Amino acid sequence: MEKLIQFIEDVSSTNIVYSKPEGALRDVSGMVRNVPLIIYPKDKSEIQLIIQLANKYLVRIYPVSCGKNWGFGSSLPIENNTVVINLKDFNNIENIDVINGYATIAPGVTQEQLAKALADTPYFIDVTGSSADSSIIGNALERGIAYNSLRVENISELEVMLPSGDTINTGFSGLTNKSASNYPWGIGPSLDGLFFQSSFGIVTAAKIKLIKRTMNAKSFFVALKDEKDLFLFVESLKPLLEDNLINCIPHIFNSERLYPGFAPLLWKYFKNINVEKSRDEIDLLLNKQFHGKWFATGNLRGTSEQINLGVKYLKKITPKNSKLQFIGKREKYLCQILKKFPFFHELKAFIYVTDELGDLTCGTPTNLTLPGINWVVPGNESSLFDLDIDKSGTGGFLYFTPMCNYTLTDIEVMLNTTIKVAQDFHLVPAITLNAIKPNIMEGVISVSFNKHNFVEVQNAHQCIREMNRAMISLGFLPYRNNIDMMDVLTYKKDYEQILFKLKQIFDPNSILSNGRYIPTDKSLEISVKSVKVAA
Ligand SMILES: Cc1cc2nc3c(=O)[nH]c(=O)nc-3n(C[C@H](O)[C@H](O)[C@H](O)COP(=O)(O)OP(=O)(O)OC[C@H]3O[C@@H](n4cnc5c(N)ncnc54)[C@H](O)[C@@H]3O)c2cc1C
The missing domain is CATH 3.30.70 (Alpha-Beta Plaits)
Structure with missing residues (x-):
C-alpha cells in the first residue's frame, strides 16, 4: 500500500493527467473493482514513464484503449488495487494510405474519429455495433467482430511497449530493412498473436486495413x-x-x-x-x-x-x-x-x-x-x-460469446442450451448469431438486469457462468470473456508453462494486466518460480 501511495505521488508530480476515483468503480454489468488511480497518458513517453514507476514500486497496471468493453468488464481490471491506464487521449491518426487502404493509428483513436477522417476517401473503416466512441485497437486486441470482417484479421504491424519500457514492432516493421508494401505478416516467426488478449505489452500503434467503398x-x-x-x-x-x-x-x-x-x-x-x-x-x-x-x-x-x-x-x-x-x-x-x-x-x-x-x-x-x-x-x-x-x-447486461461450427445441428444445440440455461435463471436471453465465416457461427448472448439490484446481478452472473459451463462441456468455447470469468477455461499444462515463461520474459515484475486470460493463482505462481529457477 505504501508503494502504491509513493507511485501515486510520483505520478502526480508529473504533467500526466490522472484522476482518483472516489470509492470502488462499478461497470454496466454490476462488476466492482477497487481502482486507486486512472491515468490518461497522451503519448509514448508518458506511457514509458508510467511503466518505469510501476516497475519501481511494483504497482499493477491495466491498459485500455477507450475502456468501453461493455458486457465484458468495461475498463475494469481483473485484479483489485490495479491502476488503469486509459489511452483515450493518445489518439493521433499517424497516416492514412488512400492508395492502398490502410490507416496507422494510436490506441485512443475511436471508430467515429477514423470514420470521419475517411469520409472523402475511397475507403471506410469497418465498424462494430458498439459506440462511435469505442476504440479500434482495443477492440481488435479483444478479437472484436465488425459488420463485414474480423478486426483481428485487419490489424498488423503492431508497435508494442513492453513492461521493460522497450518498444518492439511486429511484421515487416520489425526489420532494419524498410518495407514499401502493406504485406501484413512479415517474415519469419510472427509475434503479433502474443499481444491479443494478453498481458505481455501495451500496444501503442497499429496498422488497420480499410475496406474499399463500392x-x-x-x-x-x-x-x-x-x-x-x-x-x-x-x-x-x-x-x-x-x-x-x-x-x-x-x-x-x-x-x-x-x-x-x-x-x-x-x-x-x-x-x-x-x-x-x-x-x-x-x-x-x-x-x-x-x-x-x-x-x-x-x-x-x-x-x-x-x-x-x-x-x-x-x-x-x-x-x-x-x-x-x-x-x-x-x-x-x-x-x-x-x-x-x-x-x-x-x-x-x-x-x-x-x-x-x-x-x-x-x-x-x-x-x-x-x-x-x-x-x-x-x-x-x-x-x-x-x-x-x-x-x-439502472440497465445492466452481461455477454457470453460462444463459437460453434456452421451446421444446423450445432446451432440448434447452442440455441437450445442458451434458452434452457436462461430459463433456469428466469431470464430471457437476447441472442445474435453472426455468420463470421461460412463454417463458423459466433453466438452473442446477453442477459439484462437491474445493475443496482444485488439479487438480479448475482442471478445474471450465475446464469452466464452456468452458460459458460454448459457450452464449454459441449465444445462451444467462448472467444472472449468477462473479467470475472477468466477461470472458466483451462490451458493444457505444457501450454500454460510456455505462457508463464513468456510472461516472465516480457513482464518479470508482473506489473501488467495480471490475470487477463492467463491464470495467476497461487499454485501457478509457484510453478512460475520453478520455471525461473530451471531457466
Ligand atoms: C450495444 C453494444 C454493441 C456492441 N457491439 C459489438 C460488436 O459489434 N462487436 C464487438 O466486438 N463488440 C461489441 N460490443 C462490445 C464492446 O463495447 C466493444 O468490443 C468495444 O469496442 C470494446 O471497447 P474498446 O474498443 O474501448 O476497447 P477497450 O475496452 O479499450 O479494450 C478492450 C481490452 O483490450 C485490452 N487492451 C485495450 N487496449 C490495449 C492496448 N493498447 N494494449 C494492450 N491491451 C489493450 C484490455 O485488456 C482491454 O480491457 C458492443 C457493446 C454494446 C454495449
Whole structure:
C-alpha cells in the first residue's frame, strides 16, 4: 500500500493527467473493482514513464484503449488495487494510405474519429455495433467482430511497449530493412498473436486495413416468421457465403435483441412530436411492424450486377412466409419523400429510427445502439441517451460469446442450451448469431438486469457462468470473456508453462494486466518460480 501511495505521488508530480476515483468503480454489468488511480497518458513517453514507476514500486497496471468493453468488464481490471491506464487521449491518426487502404493509428483513436477522417476517401473503416466512441485497437486486441470482417484479421504491424519500457514492432516493421508494401505478416516467426488478449505489452500503434467503398451498396433485412424459417434461412445462407455472393457478416437475432434497439428511438420520435407513448404502445408498434421471431441483416456491396445477383439469391432463400426488405438508394429516396408528409407517423417513426441508426454496415458508427441497455429496465427514460452506460440508469447486461461450427445441428444445440440455461435463471436471453465465416457461427448472448439490484446481478452472473459451463462441456468455447470469468477455461499444462515463461520474459515484475486470460493463482505462481529457477 505504501508503494502504491509513493507511485501515486510520483505520478502526480508529473504533467500526466490522472484522476482518483472516489470509492470502488462499478461497470454496466454490476462488476466492482477497487481502482486507486486512472491515468490518461497522451503519448509514448508518458506511457514509458508510467511503466518505469510501476516497475519501481511494483504497482499493477491495466491498459485500455477507450475502456468501453461493455458486457465484458468495461475498463475494469481483473485484479483489485490495479491502476488503469486509459489511452483515450493518445489518439493521433499517424497516416492514412488512400492508395492502398490502410490507416496507422494510436490506441485512443475511436471508430467515429477514423470514420470521419475517411469520409472523402475511397475507403471506410469497418465498424462494430458498439459506440462511435469505442476504440479500434482495443477492440481488435479483444478479437472484436465488425459488420463485414474480423478486426483481428485487419490489424498488423503492431508497435508494442513492453513492461521493460522497450518498444518492439511486429511484421515487416520489425526489420532494419524498410518495407514499401502493406504485406501484413512479415517474415519469419510472427509475434503479433502474443499481444491479443494478453498481458505481455501495451500496444501503442497499429496498422488497420480499410475496406474499399463500392459503386453500389444495399442493406437487407429479413423477418423470419418462426424458428423453422430461421433454420431454413440459415441453411440456405451458407452456400451464398461460401460462393461469396454475400461478403458481409450476416447478423441473425431474436426479438429480444431487436426490440430494445428500436424502442428508445421510436419513443424519442414520438416525444419529439409531443406524443407520449407508453412502453406497451411501443411494443405494440414493434409487433405490428415486425412479423417475426427472428431477423437477419447484412449488406450487399459491389457493382450493380453483383448486387442484383445477391438480391436474386436472397429472394430465393427467404422462406415463403417470411419477409425480405432492401434499403438502397431508391428506398432511401422514397423515405425522404415520405418524411415530408404531415401524417403517416407510425411509418415515419420507423424511418426516423433507420435514419438515426445510419449505415452501420458501410462504416458509419453510431452511439444510438446504447439506449437499448437502459430501455430494458423500466423507469430509465431520463437516462436513455446518456452515453456513460456504466454509470447512467439502472440497465445492466452481461455477454457470453460462444463459437460453434456452421451446421444446423450445432446451432440448434447452442440455441437450445442458451434458452434452457436462461430459463433456469428466469431470464430471457437476447441472442445474435453472426455468420463470421461460412463454417463458423459466433453466438452473442446477453442477459439484462437491474445493475443496482444485488439479487438480479448475482442471478445474471450465475446464469452466464452456468452458460459458460454448459457450452464449454459441449465444445462451444467462448472467444472472449468477462473479467470475472477468466477461470472458466483451462490451458493444457505444457501450454500454460510456455505462457508463464513468456510472461516472465516480457513482464518479470508482473506489473501488467495480471490475470487477463492467463491464470495467476497461487499454485501457478509457484510453478512460475520453478520455471525461473530451471531457466
Ligand atoms: C450495444 C453494444 C454493441 C456492441 N457491439 C459489438 C460488436 O459489434 N462487436 C464487438 O466486438 N463488440 C461489441 N460490443 C462490445 C464492446 O463495447 C466493444 O468490443 C468495444 O469496442 C470494446 O471497447 P474498446 O474498443 O474501448 O476497447 P477497450 O475496452 O479499450 O479494450 C478492450 C481490452 O483490450 C485490452 N487492451 C485495450 N487496449 C490495449 C492496448 N493498447 N494494449 C494492450 N491491451 C489493450 C484490455 O485488456 C482491454 O480491457 C458492443 C457493446 C454494446 C454495449
